[in-house]
Amino acid sequence: MKLTDTACKNAKPSEKSRKLSDGAGLYLEVMPNGSKYWRLKYRYGGKEKRLALGVYPAVSLKDVREKRDKARKLIQEGIDPAQAKKDLKHQHYIDTENTFKNIAYEWHRNQKLSWSERHSETILRRLEMNVFPALGGKPIHTLKAQELLSILRVIESRDALDIAHRTLQTCSQIFRYAIATGRAERDISADLRGALRTRKKENYSRLEAKELPEFLKKLEKYDGDLQTILGFKLLILTFVRTGELRGARWEEFDFEKAEWRIPAERMKMKELHIVPLSKQSIAALKELQEINGSREYILPNRNKPTTFISENTLLYALYRMGYHSRATPHGFRATASTILNEHNFRSDVIERQLAHGERNKVRASYNHAQYLPERRQMMQWWADYLDAVADGGNNVVIGNFGRAA
Numbered sequence: 166m167k168l169t170d171t172a173c174k175n176a177k178p179s180e181k182s183r184k185l186s187d188g189a190g191l192y193l194e195v196m197p198n199g200s201k202y203w204r205l206k207y208r209y210g211g212k213e214k215r216l217a218l219g220v221y222p223a224v225s226l227k228d229v230r231e232k233r234d235k236a237r238k239l240i241q242e243g244i245d246p247a248q249a250k251k252d253l254k255h256q257h258y259i260d261t262e263n264t265f266k267n268i269a270y271e272w273h274r275n276q277k278l279s280w281s282e283r284h285s286e287t288i289l290r291r292l293e294m295n296v297f298p299a300l301g302g303k304p305i306h307t308l309k310a311q312e313l314l315s316i317l318r319v320i321e322s323r324d325a326l327d328i329a330h331r332t333l334q335t336c337s338q339i340f341r342y343a344i345a346t347g348r349a350e351r352d353i354s355a356d357l358r359g360a361l362r363t364r365k366k367e368n369y370s371r372l373e374a375k376e377l378p379e380f381l382k383k384l385e386k387y388d389g390d391l392q393t394i395l396g397f398k399l400l401i402l403t404f405v406r407t408g409e410l411r412g413a414r415w416e417e418f419d420f421e422k423a424e425w426r427i428p429a430e431r432m433k434m435k436e437l438h439i440v441p442l443s444k445q446s447i448a449a450l451k452e453l454q455e456i457n458g459s460r461e462y463i464l465p466n467r468n469k470p471t472t473f474i475s476e477n478t479l480l481y482a483l484y485r486m487g488y489h490s491r492a493t494p495h496g497f498r499a500t501a502s503t504i505l506n507e508h509n510f511r512s513d514v515i516e517r518q519l520a521h522g523e524r525n526k527v528r529a530s531y532n533h534a535q536y537l538p539e540r541r542q543m544m545q546w547w548a549d550y551l552d553a554v555a556d557g558g559n560n561v562v563i564g565n566f567g568r569a570a
Contacts, residue, residue, distance in 0.1 A: 190207050205246075209245045209246075218232045266301030288335060291335065313357065317357070321362055372492050377500070381551065397494075405520075406498070415454070415460075440518075443548035443549075514539045515543070
């Protein structure tokens, strides 16, 4: 006789456990302490077995009958429902352990040993802010390309196109790590190739040689912060990238050797870069040292001195001097390159000083000191050239050293 909800509810305990059958192997076992457990008795592989199906009343009579029917269907298909239950529980454990967040943290711990502290923090912060809230708790092997694309679209909506591309790149590395460690089968980020927006590339506006005299005079008369003026002078004298100048620390400079050694982690090509310092560069640095010598950075942020100036500080100074759309801070690299080439300095020497990439990685590891004597001469020539131009010189030719025959 089949059970009813009333019979299950009213079943009283006794000194020994007792079984109330519902048919087809299903029964309710009432324990001496009053607990009631659903069990399924079945045969598999020639042996009698038991399967726990839950506790009454948390699992109702209707629900347990559905569980029984599913279990009997598995048996008909040649599957042991007890083993299937163990497999499901094990898979749930695996899924809980192998979430995107857990694997990303594991990947990050392995990678950060070869990264700078700042780069390590940037990567982790980007994941925690942009990826983990939506995808972090999901098993990595269940994620779909469309789920990843949806969070990238959110980043794009902030017009942070570069961060969107970098986030996709980071996620790809995490998926490849999961594949290598046996916890994912494919890198879903590969399906998103070409899906993200790209910003139209524009050439950096730059000044021509004939425009330098006027600009240098305006820079001298600029009524802004002295730190900004000196920073601009260093940018022009050294023609480094703006980010390399902005993040410069005092510890990177050696006045006795007249060298600025920019660590590899701060360089675009991730290679140590040496900037020979002209007498004019050292003079500007010593002026900066008088006002910022106690700070970590040579150009500290006025509102937050433990950090450095923003990327807009030099740009807005250009705007105030009347060069909106006519020049950018980065454009002075091209100005220097053009003038040095026109004065017959060797292109290899110029390119090395510009820290343009070396495709041969073996050669690249030795490039920081390549052509250094010629580069020293060239940098001093460039500083002297700027002084002469600022004084109104035209068609300046200063010395003959360091140039091609």
